[in-house]
Amino acid sequence: MAAAGQGDLQQVYALLKRELDPVVLHGTALRAAVQSEHEQVVATLLEHGHRVGPAPAETRALRQSCFMQPADSGFMSIIRMLVDHIVFDAVALMEMLHILLRARSPAVKLLLDRFAGSPLSAGDLKLLSHRLPLEDPGRDVLCPYYLALQHQLRS
Numbered sequence: 792m793a794a795a796g797q798g799d800l801q802q803v804y805a806l807l808k809r810e811l812d813p814v815v816l817h818g819t820a821l822r823a824a825v826q827s828e829h830e831q832v833v834a835t836l837l838e839h840g841h842r843v844g845p846a847p848a849e850t851r852a853l854r855q856s857c858f859m860q861p862a863d864s865g866f867m868s869i870i871r872m873l874v875d876h877i878v879f880d881a882v883a884l885m886e887m888l889h890i891l892l893r894a895r896s897p898a899v900k901l902l903l904d905r906f907a908g909s910p911l912s913a914g915d916l917k918l919l920s921h922r923l924p925l926e927d928p929g930r931d932v933l934c935p936y937y938l939a940l941q942h943q944l945r946s
Contacts, residue, residue, distance in 0.1 A: 867897065881911060884911060
């Protein structure tokens with residue numbers, strides 16, 4: 792965690808070679824690297840071969856914190872890496888989208904571009920839309936994805 796938080800790429804590589812506990816190594820260390828905004832360390836941890844998820848409940852909070860830090864600061868390059876490497880089941884994805892929609896994060900569109908249609912269905916997007924207040928701008932974000940999935944169902 793210290794090496795990841797300090798951006799010590801050489802130490803991170805040395806630790807990766809030791810094949811330590813993947814949850815600690817790729818979860819906790821990933822969170823430390825994300826929070827410190829060390830792009831190269833984040834990329835190295837994500838590319839090491841272990842994917843973060845689908846995960847047990849205790850690591851959901853870790854996955855959410857990995858997304859929220861760069862989403863709050865607008866660090867889109869880290870968000871893109873996370874979207875490309877972190878695996879979500881439908882429930883975890885719905886939770887993450889709801890959090891990001893409420894925060895009005897641009898990360899929502901990246902997640903929807905990657906996962907709408909699989910594992911999310913048009914029904915999931917409709918349910919997510921109904922969880923938002925009526926005038927919430929997040930409903931406008933979800934609408935084109937919902938319509939595209941409905942169009943696919945009709946075809």
